[in-house]
Amino acid sequence: MKNIFPSYIRVPLIFAFVFASLEYFIDSGEKPAFIEYPIVSLILGVFLFILVAIEIVFAAVDKVTYTFLSEEEKEQLKLEEALPFTESKFYKNLMNKLTRSKSIEQEADVMLDHDYDGIKELDNVLPPWWVYLFYACIIFSVVYLVRFHIVGDYTQAEEYEMAMVQAEKEHQEYLKNAPDLVNVDNVVLMTDAASIAEGKKAFESNNCFSCHGQNLQGGIGPNLTDKYWINGGGVKELFTIISEGSSKNPVMAPWKDVIKPTDIQKIASYILSMQGTNPDGAKDPEGAIWEEIAATPENVEVVTDSTNVE
Ligand code: HEC
Incomplete structure (x- = not known):
């Protein structure tokens, strides 16, 4: 991970992600949450400080460990860094972890005994990316079940009502600032x-x-x-x-x-x-x-x- 994203990209990215999630999840009306609730700005500030501190510590540790490497290991490291991304150790490890697929040479290990007129079957494990997704679905469904069917947060009908109220509010707001809706062609007498x-x-x-x-x-x-x-x-x-x-x-x-x-x-x-x-x-x-x-x-x-x- 470190080699692909240098810290000056990684830190802002992580920070922006956390910042965006906070803005998304905190309902702060029209103003952004970090203005409406100073505590949010404080938390963000502390978070950014910690991120930068971690980066500095990592960079220092890297530098120190590098000086302890032998000449050979330094050469090795340089070679690795020069490899294209898809050849890098990081990428290969990641793919291996996510798919756990067997290379063709290893297929004999997972071959089943069945033989259907020459058609054979491999007993591959479920790819972990799929399994993780499945677990995430289960967690989501439990949260959903508890929130909407046990606690009864709001029904779809209520959600519709809320959306309509919100839309009406925005409509009124829009009309306030939209001066050119009435002109001599469409003006009518108001009697209310x-x-x-x-x-x-x-x-x-x-x-x-x-x-x-x-x-x-x-x-x-x-x-x-x-x-x-x-x-x-x-x-x-x-x-x-x-x-x-x-x-x-x-x-x-x-x-x-x-x-x-x-x-x-x-x-x-x-x-x-x-x-x-x-x-x-x-x-x-x-x-x-x-x-x-x-x-x-x-x-x-x-x-x-x-x-x-x-
Ligand atoms: C400085 C004086 C003055 C002010 C201020 C003024 N008016 Fe007038 N207004 C007049 C005069 C003089 C006429 C006659 C125009 C003509 O003879 O065509 C008139 C005509 C009108 C007419 C048409 C009457 C008709 O018989 O055709 C309307 C309606 C009107 N004014 C509304 C307003 C409104 C609304 C305002 C405020 C936003 C306003 N006026 C401010 C002097 C004024």
């Missing part, structure tokens, strides 16, 4: 209370009321609670004007770089939920009654699906 409330919050936090009034009654900007609209009063029209601003009046600026599309959708839905509230101090109507425009077939806004686009 939570979205309307978020729309109201976003309307307020972006100071829309400074021009449109606390109750959307209007001010510098038009009243947003009546049926009259300068730029159209469907959810798509509202989405467009809030994102792109007004082409007729630059005072209404584009907001698409400031507010996420999903939030613009909620703001538009909030504004439309305030239709007909007729607040105090409502500004006189501006623009045209939207319903008239909506009456032409190509403008009809059919919102049958009240569910969230998300």
Whole structure:
């Protein structure tokens, strides 16, 4: 083993393997385990220290034993090191241990007495690699049996549920950071209370009321609670004007770089939920009654699906 992997490869390899296994087996949420649990970093640190210490000791012992070798033995060692890997002692020993196969010259030793019309049979032992695999299967099955059928850790149905919960969590997480799912082509009116409330919050936090009034009654900007609209009063029209601003009046600026599309959708839905509230101090109507425009077939806004686009 030593000749194939020098210590500067062996140590990082072993360390990486242990590190990866710890990360895999310790459930530490989103952060890596060694950050979430400092004790893990400590154990890894000690482990790395021991690995390096062992390497140093081995290297020292090797050096000392080498000086005690006779000239002949040194020659022998050099020859062995020069052999290709498949010819090396290490490889041959390993193969021999794993297969215990007999060479052709030794076949007579394992030949059975049977002779079926000239066809003879060898009595080879089971190859140890196969036997070890079989033992590993037995150990695995015992652990599995105890864990799932005796202790009853979780059933397949529960595993499915857990996976679904996890997927839902990841989905929500994804949606939070995926701003471009809503655009003018697929935006629909949201009617659920939570979205309307978020729309109201976003309307307020972006100071829309400074021009449109606390109750959307209007001010510098038009009243947003009546049926009259300068730029159209469907959810798509509202989405467009809030994102792109007004082409007729630059005072209404584009907001698409400031507010996420999903939030613009909620703001538009909030504004439309305030239709007909007729607040105090409502500004006189501006623009045209939207319903008239909506009456032409190509403008009809059919919102049958009240569910969230998300
Ligand atoms: C600086 C003042 C100002 C601010 C701030 C402002 N608006 Fe406006 N808004 C206007 C004006 C002026 C208009 C009229 C545009 C026009 O004549 O086309 C308007 C138009 C609108 C319209 C279309 C009304 C219609 O009749 O077509 C909507 C919807 C709207 N604003 C929503 C918002 C939202 C949401 C915000 C906050 C993100 C906001 N506005 C911030 C001034 C403002």
